Amino acid sequence: MIQSDRGADPPDKKDMKLSTTTNPENGLSQILRLVLQELSLFYSRDVNGVCLLYDLLHSPWLQALLKVYDCLQEFKEKKLVPATPHAQVLSCEVVELLRETPTSPEIQELRQTLQAPHFKALLSAHDTVAQKDFEPLLPPLPDNIPENEEAMRIVCLVKNHQPLGATIKRHEMTGDILVARVIHGGLAERSGLLYAGDKLVEVNGVSVEGLDPEQVIHILAMSRDTIMFKVVPVSDPPVNSQKMVYVRAMTEYWPQEDPAIPCMDAGLPFQKGDILQIVDQNDALWWQARKISDLATCAGLIPSKHLLKRKQREFWWSKPYQPHICLRSTMYDMKIDEKCVEAARSNLSCPRSHVLCMSPSPAGFRRSMRLCRRKSYLGRLRASVCCAGGCYSAVGAPYEEVVRYQRRPSDRHRLVVLVGPSGVGVNELRRQLIKFNPSHFQSAVPHTTRSKKSYEMDGCEYHFVSKETFESLIYSHRMLEHGEYKGHLYGTSVDAVQAVLDEGKICIMDLEPQDIQVARTHELKPYVIFIKPSTMSYMKQSRKNAKIITDYFVDMKFKDEDLQEMEELAQKMETQFGQFFDHVIVNDNLQDACAQLLSVIQKAQEEPQWVPATWISSGTES
Numbered sequence: 363m364i365q366s367d368r369g370a371d372p373p374d375k376k377d378m379k380l381s382t383t384t385n386p387e388n389g390l391s392q393i394l395r396l397v398l399q400e401l402s403l404f405y406s407r408d409v410n411g412v413c414l415l416y417d418l419l420h421s422p423w424l425q426a427l428l429k430v431y432d433c434l435q436e437f438k439e440k441k442l443v444p445a446t447p448h449a450q451v452l453s454c455e456v457v458e459l460l461r462e463t464p465t466s467p468e469i470q471e472l473r474q475t476l477q478a479p480h481f482k483a484l485l486s487a488h489d490t491v492a493q494k495d496f497e498p499l500l501p502p503l504p505d506n507i508p509e510n511e512e513a514m515r516i517v518c519l520v521k522n523h524q525p526l527g528a529t530i531k532r533h534e535m536t537g538d539i540l541v542a543r544v545i546h547g548g549l550a551e552r553s554g555l556l557y558a559g560d561k562l563v564e565v566n567g568v569s570v571e572g573l574d575p576e577q578v579i580h581i582l583a584m585s586r587d588t589i590m591f592k593v594v595p596v597s598d599p600p601v602n603s604q605k606m607v608y609v610r611a612m613t614e615y616w617p618q619e620d621p622a623i624p625c626m627d628a629g630l631p632f633q634k635g636d637i638l639q640i641v642d643q644n645d646a647l648w649w650q651a652r653k654i655s656d657l658a659t660c661a662g663l664i665p666s667k668h669l670l671k672r673k674q675r676e677f678w679w680s681k682p683y684q685p686h687i688c689l690r691s692t693m694y695d696m697k698i699d700e701k702c703v704e705a706a707r708s709n710l711s712c713p714r715s716h717v718l719c720m721s722p723s724p725a726g727f728r729r730s731m732r733l734c735r736r737k738s739y740l741g742r743l744r745a746s747v748c749c750a751g752g753c754y755s756a757v758g759a760p761y762e763e764v765v766r767y768q769r770r771p772s773d774r775h776r777l778v779v780l781v782g783p784s785g786v787g788v789n790e791l792r793r794q795l796i797k798f799n800p801s802h803f804q805s806a807v808p809h810t811t812r813s814k815k816s817y818e819m820d821g822c823e824y825h826f827v828s829k830e831t832f833e834s835l836i837y838s839h840r841m842l843e844h845g846e847y848k849g850h851l852y853g854t855s856v857d858a859v860q861a862v863l864d865e866g867k868i869c870i871m872d873l874e875p876q877d878i879q880v881a882r883t884h885e886l887k888p889y890v891i892f893i894k895p896s897t898m899s900y901m902k903q904s905r906k907n908a909k910i911i912t913d914y915f916v917d918m919k920f921k922d923e924d925l926q927e928m929e930e931l932a933q934k935m936e937t938q939f940g941q942f943f944d945h946v947i948v949n950d951n952l953q954d955a956c957a958q959l960l961s962v963i964q965k966a967q968e969e970p971q972w973v974p975a976t977w978i979s980s981g982t983e984s
């Protein structure tokens with residue numbers, strides 16, 4: 363991730379003094395010092411990547427470089443003249459004279475110093491500069507060079523256990539071996555001497571004429587310390603003027619499984635949800651990218667958006683037809699068992715008298731309605747191996763452009779969405795969070811079309827609305843999730859979530875994974891946390907006294923098959939929807955999981971995070 367390392371090198375006035383030159387009144391070092399002072403004011407807020415800029419300008423190598431630059435500028439004016447252009451000869455004469463002098467420890471030391479290879483090399487360099495003798499001595503050109511001889515470039519690269527970072531191909535018509543692409547950050551690119559399109563003539567003195575690319579690679583693999591290329595440079599070297607783009611991978615990619623990749627070794631594997639830095643989009647089919655978790659390495663090849671979409675479509679159509687139900691929740695496909703909702707309520711840690719109170723706070727303690735969808739959901743998930751994720755993958759963009767978003771203190775909080783297989787502890791964690799700080803965390807009050815009971819209050823347990831009102835909320839996309847049972851509709855609206863956010867609180871809600879996309883808007887900027895079950899053996903231990911609610915029973919103990927089912931479901935959720943998860947918490951020890959949740963939520967609200975670019979550029983952000 364491009365993140366400045368705040369902890370490693372905090373802005374500090376003492377440090378800044380060290381970084382100034384001896385003459386702070388002029389020169390670039392002085393300007394840099396002032397810029398650093400300015401930047402340090404914004405450092406803690408990381409406004410628009412200030413930390414990154416600060417760390418760059420504060421780096422010792424840049425400071426040293428600027429000092430050298432300042433010194434050179436100073437001496438440029440003085441027009442220095444060498445005392446002698448023959449320091450080497452002078453040194454030899456001194457050594458000779460010292461031989462005739464009576465020896466003493468000092469004389470011995472001086473002789474040793476003057477005869478040391480490094481010192482001799484230094485004097486040699488001095489004389490070369492003093493005599494301005496910079497041109498290398500080249501043998502005279504042969505007379506018989508043909509007029510149309512192409513200009514050649516000799517490139518010598520020193521091997522350093524890093525990949526060369528270039529791929530080659532054979533030109534279909536001419537049979538020439540060409541540099542196909544130069545990978546960013548690789549040895550070839552950093553040398554600045556090899557370009558895509560350069561024609562290879564020789565490698566390590568061996569002519570490549572008539573050779574296959576594989577044979578050329580074999581020669582390269584055999585070379586030991588240095589690689590020598592003789593190339594005919596491409597007439598128009600490509601210039602990469604594209605801006606760096608960051609994307610979230612919405613699908614996974616394994617170069618080893620892709621026979622179409624031009625060079626498997628140069629491929630960059632990635633998983634759903636990985637953030638990638640796209641460094642080169644010059645090729646319409648193969649882009650170059652790095653993972654932000656590994657920016658120091660050289661880039662790798664990934665399929666372009668267009669190509670990956672095509673691959674997804676081909677994969678989709680190549681699958682045998684399977685009748686399936688789309689997981690996307692639609693009206694009337696979700697059964698909510700009100701009996702279960704009621705039963706769950708009586709199971710709450712907050713007493714019923716609390717539910718009856720005037721304050722709307724009980725919403726935070728209500729069990730989610732998803733409990734009752736458990737059985738049918740699992741069934742549908744099993745039946746639709748390639749639906750929600752698959753359908754999405756087949757038609758959706760494989761990469762989502764992302765930017766760093768830093769919530770300002772005046773902004774509303776981000777919605778926190780908890781996702782997980784039924785029984786994993788989503789509601790338990792939500793309850794714990796709200797209990798821990800009810801003035802900070804709250805759930806949204808759901809809507810229903812059923813009639814109000816005598817002990818209920820509108821806006822407290824539910825917003826009681828007519829079927830028409832509810833349906834208009836659905837059609838105007840104001841419902842984040844909804845379902846029907848026995849002719850009554852239930853659901854949570856965007857407005858109910860916003861009401862919590864408008865109070866300056868953090869709204870916590872649980873969603874089925876297929877509903878995450880509905881919530882992914884610039885209005886709510888949801889931060890999605892996946893709650894994952896622990897290992898089977900740990901779950902058996904820790905869930906001994908835990909209770910679940912099924913479609914038919916309330917307060918049932920976990921059976922082994924429930925845990926097994928939970929594990930299976932968690933895996934499927936991760937496989938299909940992992941691209942939407944901002945964070946994963948394994949719920950083994952409840953206290954630990956709660957502590958993690960608190961800290962992650964705090965980070966989500968206070969630290970820069972990757973969010974879809976459309977959330978920021980949609981005009982609602984200043």
Ligand SMILES: Nc1ncnc2c1ncn2[C@@H]1O[C@H](COP(=O)(O)OP(=O)(O)OP(=O)(O)O)[C@@H](O)[C@H]1O
Nearest residue numbers: 733784785786787788789790904908909950951952
């Ligand atoms: N880390 C844990 N250790 C022990 N018990 C736990 C832990 N997490 C949750 N539980 C217990 O497991 C049971 C199920 O938890 P919970 O009701 O929160 O599940 P859920 O994910 O909301 O699923 P559903 O939506 O089906 O209710 C509850 O009795 C809860 O107290």
